Amino acid sequence: MSMSRLEEKAKKALDKKAALGTDIDIESYEPASEDFGEIETLEMLPEDVQTAALSAGVSLSGESAGDYFQVDQSPVHKESAIEGIEVMDIAAALKKHSYLEDYFWKLVPIDADKYTADVGMHPPAGYFVRAKPGTKTVFPLKTCLYMGGHNKRQRVHNVVIAEEGSDLHIITGCTTPSHAGRGLHLGVSEIYVKKNAHVTFTMIHNWGEEVEVRPRGASRIEAGGSISENYITLTPVKSLQAFPTANLVGEGAVASFNTIMYARRGNIDIGNQTILAAPYTSAESIARVVSTGGEIINRGRMVGKVPDIRAHVECVGLILTEKGRIYSIPELDGWCGGLDMSHEAAVGKISQAELEYLMARGLSTDEATSVIVRGFLDVEIKGLPPALKEEIKKITKLEEIHGGP
Amino acid sequence: MALGGGLTLQIEDLWVSIGEKQVLEGVNMSVGDGETHALFGPNGCGKTTLLSTIAGIPRYVVDSGTIRFKGVDITNMPMHERARLGIGIAFQHPPTIRGLRVSDMIKLCNPQANAEKILADLDFEEFADREVNKGFSGGEVKRSEMVQLLAQEPDFVMLDEPDSGVDLENIKVIGRAINTLTQKDLRPSARTKSGVIITHFGHILDYMSTDKAHVMIEGTIVCSGNPIEILEQIKVNGYEGCVACLCPV
Numbered sequence: 001m002s003m004s005r006l007e008e009k010a011k012k013a014l015d016k017k018a019a020l021g022t023d024i025d026i027e028s029y030e031p032a033s034e035d036f037g038e039i040e041t042l043e044m045l046p047e048d049v050q051t052a053a054l055s056a057g058v059s060l061s062g063e064s065a066g067d068y069f070q071v072d073q074s075p076v077h078k079e080s081a082i083e084g085i086e087v088m089d090i091a092a093a094l095k096k097h098s099y100l101e102d103y104f105w106k107l108v109p110i111d112a113d114k115y116t117a118d119v120g121m122h123p124p125a126g127y128f129v130r131a132k133p134g135t136k137t138v139f140p141l142k143t144c145l146y147m148g149g150h151n152k153r154q155r156v157h158n159v160v161i162a163e164e165g166s167d168l169h170i171i172t173g174c175t176t177p178s179h180a181g182r183g184l185h186l187g188v189s190e191i192y193v194k195k196n197a198h199v200t201f202t203m204i205h206n207w208g209e210e211v212e213v214r215p216r217g218a219s220r221i222e223a224g225g226s227i228s229e230n231y232i233t234l235t236p237v238k239s240l241q242a243f244p245t246a247n248l249v250g251e252g253a254v255a256s257f258n259t260i261m262y263a264r265r266g267n268i269d270i271g272n273q274t275i276l277a278a279p280y281t282s283a284e285s286i287a288r289v290v291s292t293g294g295e296i297i298n299r300g301r302m303v304g305k306v307p308d309i310r311a312h313v314e315c316v317g318l319i320l321t322e323k324g325r326i327y328s329i330p331e332l333d334g335w336c337g338g339l340d341m342s343h344e345a346a347v348g349k350i351s352q353a354e355l356e357y358l359m360a361r362g363l364s365t366d367e368a369t370s371v372i373v374r375g376f377l378d379v380e381i382k383g384l385p386p387a388l389k390e391e392i393k394k395i396t397k398l399e400e401i402h403g404g405p
Numbered sequence: 406m407a408l409g410g411g412l413t414l415q416i417e418d419l420w421v422s423i424g425e426k427q428v429l430e431g432v433n434m435s436v437g438d439g440e441t442h443a444l445f446g447p448n449g450c451g452k453t454t455l456l457s458t459i460a461g462i463p464r465y466v467v468d469s470g471t472i473r474f475k476g477v478d479i480t481n482m483p484m485h486e487r488a489r490l491g492i493g494i495a496f497q498h499p500p501t502i503r504g505l506r507v508s509d510m511i512k513l514c515n516p517q518a519n520a521e522k523i524l525a526d527l528d529f530e531e532f533a534d535r536e537v538n539k540g541f542s543g544g545e546v547k548r549s550e551m552v553q554l555l556a557q558e559p560d561f562v563m564l565d566e567p568d569s570g571v572d573l574e575n576i577k578v579i580g581r582a583i584n585t586l587t588q589k590d591l592r593p594s595a596r597t598k599s600g601v602i603i604t605h606f607g608h609i610l611d612y613m614s615t616d617k618a619h620v621m622i623e624g625t626i627v628c629s630g631n632p633i634e635i636l637e638q639i640k641v642n643g644y645e646g647c648v649a650c651l652c653p654v
Contacts, residue, residue, distance in 0.1 A: 362514070368485075375502055
């Protein structure tokens with residue numbers, strides 16, 4: 001579809017409310033358009049920006065497969081550290097690679113809602129990452145989407161392509177400086193996993209308390225390929241709604257979602273769905289959510305289209321305070337015989353027996369609660385490289401994660 | 406008679422209920438410094454309730470009476486403060502703590518503990534990275550409890566059936582750990598650490614030493630004395646014999 005046709009579609013959807021999440025008045029946020037120029041190395045970033053990136057799990061030192069850093073709408077740094085991994089800003093990539101037309105807005109409809117439409121109506125900014133056939137990376141590619149200004153609207157569009165037989169690990173930290181006020185982040189991510197390719201995509205949302213966030217993501221996984229998508233939010237956000245889709249289109253493709261949410265306040269509507277459309281595909285969606293006053297709607301949806309597929313959803317939540325809400329919605333949609341889908345859902349409190357057990361070892365109620373909550377959030381995410389596992393562990397062990405209100 | 410001279414634990418006329426149910430009815434018991442006592446009694450007589458009450462588990466409500474530990478009245482003290490004061494307990498059916506590894510649990514019990522040595526002593530090294538109690542067998546649960554207590558180094562240790570559901574090999578290892586916890590390597594008068602152990606069959610007593618035993622029936626201690634003699638009597642006459650002994654015709 002030509003760009004003008006896309007724009008036409010987007011235009012028609014500019015007032016289309018999203019199916020899920022609180023409605024946002026997009027126009028109350030100013031479009032971020034300032035060009036910050038490029039920097040040579042990430043070390044040249046101001047210290048507060050580096051700190052914010054670190055708090056979103058993106059340490060700028062250490063080994064990596066490359067990086068991409070965007071401030072508001074401005075791609076300030078991109079670099080590939082490995083031959084066979086291409087890292088570009090999406091605007092430049094669209095100019096260079098005409099084939100990208102077959103990928104751009106092909107998984108996420110531009111007219112899905114007013115947020116995708118708003119992203120589609122404006123010059124694209126975001127990352128393009130491509131692993132060439134057979135390229136295997138061990139270290140994660142680190143990307144950071146940083147929203148610096150007050151009352152800004154950040155629009156991001158990322159495209160990831162893992163060619164046949166490649167391994168690619170991406171960690172994306174989405175963050176604002178600690179002093180930032182209100183803001184709106186709109187992010188579109190389209191991920192293509194070709195035959196026998198393996199991708200892990202980890203997104204850490206670390207926004208300010210007045211930031212609203214509407215990511216729109218989808219992935220397409222071919223035969224023998226796999227994707228592990230991990231979404232982590234541990235710091236307060238005004239509202240966050242996301243429901244990415246994984247499309248398993250080739251035989252034996254695998255999708256695994258891990259969601260870790262901790263809400264002290266605000267409104268989070270998070271979830272994911274997997275469409276299992278080819279035989280012998282399998283999917284797992286595991287969510288661990290904790291509320292100490294915030295509202296979390298936690299969705300896990302599996303759609304089985306053909307026989308011989310397996311899918312499992314696990315939505316488990318803890319409410320630690322008197323107030324707070326967790327609405328757990330596991331959904332299984334089977335379209336034929338011969339498939340195997342299951343779910344497990346629970347919303348509850350910390351077990352008294354576990355608390356007493358730790359208190360018998362000398363921990364106070366607060367200390368014991370904190371240990372249990374950290375353990376609860378410490379999901380063993382399969383298939384992650386050790387370096388990335390370590391990064392995630394650090395995030396779930398942040399000091400501010402505690403059991404109290 | 407306290408070996409070290411003082412009393413580690415002193416319980417006077419202790420009445421305890423769980424919900425509506427009166428479980429302990431006037432327990433009197435004292436454990437001297439450096440002593441290890443055994444507690445016998447039929448199922449449901451209140452042995453676990455007594456240990457849980459000493460540990461301070463909130464659902465065991467003290468209606469009257471006092472518990473003194475190292476001279477301090479701990480009757481209404483919160484559980485973790487009792488632990489910090491030196492009370493340790495091995496649970497019979499401990500819960501799984503998701504996401505918490507055994508090695509991290511050791512550090513929580515005591516940041517200064519020599520984890521490597523403790524794990525080696527209990528032949529538990531390969532469990533260091535496992536989640537606490539997750540998928541553990543009966544014997545592994547007991548060893549995990551001993552690992553935590555060895556790290557905690559309590560002055561008074563309470564063991565609730567450390568030998569139930571455990572094979573002979575594990576009983577030996579656990580008996581050795583209990584002897585370490587209660588300083589059986591020191592001469593009696595030099596010992597300061599004490600303990601109480603609940604056991605049904607007394608198997609563990611072949612591998613550890615005890616100074617005194619008590620028999621509890623229906624919420625009170627009905628008999629105290631030499632552990633070997635008492636165990637022999639129970640083996641021959643059953644707990645009915647204890648009752649008959651109390652009420653000679």
